[in-house]
Amino acid sequence: MFLVDASRWGPSLLPIHRVVGGIDATAALEAMAPVVRAEPAPRGNPERLAEELAARRARGRSFAMFDHYGAWWLTITDPAAERAALPAERSAAWRDLDVSVLHSLVFDKLLGGIKPRFVHSATEAANEVKSGEATLGFLLAPMPFDAVRAVAEAGEAMPPKSTFFVPKPATGVVMRALD
Numbered sequence: 001m002f003l004v005d006a007s008r009w010g011p012s013l014l015p016i017h018r019v020v021g022g023i024d025a026t027a028a029l030e031a032m033a034p035v036v037r038a039e040p041a042p043r044g045n046p047e048r049l050a051e052e053l054a055a056r057r058a059r060g061r062s063f064a065m066f067d068h069y070g071a072w073w074l075t076i077t078d079p080a081a082e083r084a085a086l087p088a089e090r091s092a093a094w095r096d097l098d099v100s101v102l103h104s105l106v107f108d109k110l111l112g113g114i115k116p117r118f119v120h121s122a123t124e125a126a127n128e129v130k131s132g133e134a135t136l137g138f139l140l141a142p143m144p145f146d147a148v149r150a151v152a153e154a155g156e157a158m159p160p161k162s163t164f165f166v167p168k169p170a171t172g173v174v175m176r177a178l179d
Contacts, residue, residue: 013143015050016161017125018102018116019134025067028136032110035078041071046122050139057141061098063106064139068129076101085109091154097147098140099162106138118161 029038041049041064049064049071056062056073063074076082085105086095094100107114117134119125125137143163151158 013145013148013163014120015140015142016163017050017119017122017140018107018138019119019125019128020107020111020114020116020136020138021134023111023114024135025065025070025072028065028111029072031112032074032106035076035081035105035110037075037077038065038072039075041066041073043069043071046126046137046139050122053139054141057098061101062141063098063102066126066129066137066139067135074106076105081105091151091156093147093150093154094156094159097143097151097159097162099143099159102138102140103159 032038042052043049043066046066049066053062053064053073061076065072065074082101082105083095085108086100087104090100103116107116116138117128119128119137122137122139125134125139128134129137148158148163
């Protein structure tokens, strides 16, 4: 166990991005069109795209998607479709997570159950697309620590691969028992 006073020294949360294969950007954009607005985004520097995504997320839920040739900002335009795609038995905090929306609405419903792979950096996602290991990269904005706390307070676990806390505790540290 590693305890930290999150109110004073909360850990940083980095996003875990997604890459998928088997679908191209044209087909994905067409499948998402009924509920997602896609706007051109700058392509070239994946880390800069991720930084811009974090700034856009402050104004509302947004994702970035890119292929070998272009990039797009993705914004959900149909809140009713978003709500309908998310599991009703989950807490409001869990359903409000970007990662929950991306998986439940975009990957499961709109893209027909496509299974993503997980990468830790925008550069790694771009390299997988460039090499042909993936056809599309999806970037997520960093998750606020309060979102993790709200899900925990609702008695739920976070969705898989949704949190990447830093700094990591050192390995091999020995602590004194509390008994």
